[in-house]
Amino acid sequence: MDKQKIVTACKKNLNEKLDTAQDDMRRLREAAGRNADDNQSETYESNQQEMLNEMRDMQDHFDFLEESAALFNRLDFQSPSDEVKPGALVVTDKMTFLVGISGDFDYDGKTIKGISASAPIYEAMKDKKAGDEAEVNGNVFKIKEVA
Known part of the structure; x- marks a missing residue:
């Protein structure tokens, strides 16, 4: 993406x-x-x-x-990152997250979920990398890509 x-x-x-x-x-x-x-x-x-x-x-x-x-x-959205942190784009097997802003928006026919650094899903994904998993409320998200 x-x-x-x-x-x-x-x-x-x-x-x-x-x-x-x-x-x-x-x-x-x-x-x-x-x-x-x-x-x-x-x-x-x-x-x-x-x-x-x-x-x-x-x-x-x-x-x-x-x-x-x-x-x-x-937020610094320019610097590439291989781990989940503010400014990261996180593609999982279930949805795509943009860390740093709350609220959903559409891009190219897909819903991107904006999450703040205080969101439980962020806490579960923080510092993880592609291939890692994060679990929130019984939902497991496999991280496919971090940009």
Whole structure:
């Protein structure tokens, strides 16, 4: 698998998620402003609280995505590695993992599973090499390639 193309696809996916979250927050703020202008409704306070809660949730999600992007940009995906560590692409008999960012994304018709360095699967695979096995919750993953 071409690690650099996968990293580029992951970065693109993360940026798209950030853009979408930013657009969603902007639309919600605009809707809240329109709702504030039309405060004749009996349910105005209830709707306002619901919007505030939704805005807070969206902001938390956006903050998480920004932190993920910052971490992603600090990782070294360029250096080749023969063992599982942050920045590694790990191909197993069951799925492919990119270590350093949480969340799944598609690349070339395949799902790549992003995992953080605090994920149990990472702990099980850490420092292992091609040919090794890692077990998590009764699932055994045979490592075929580390890049």
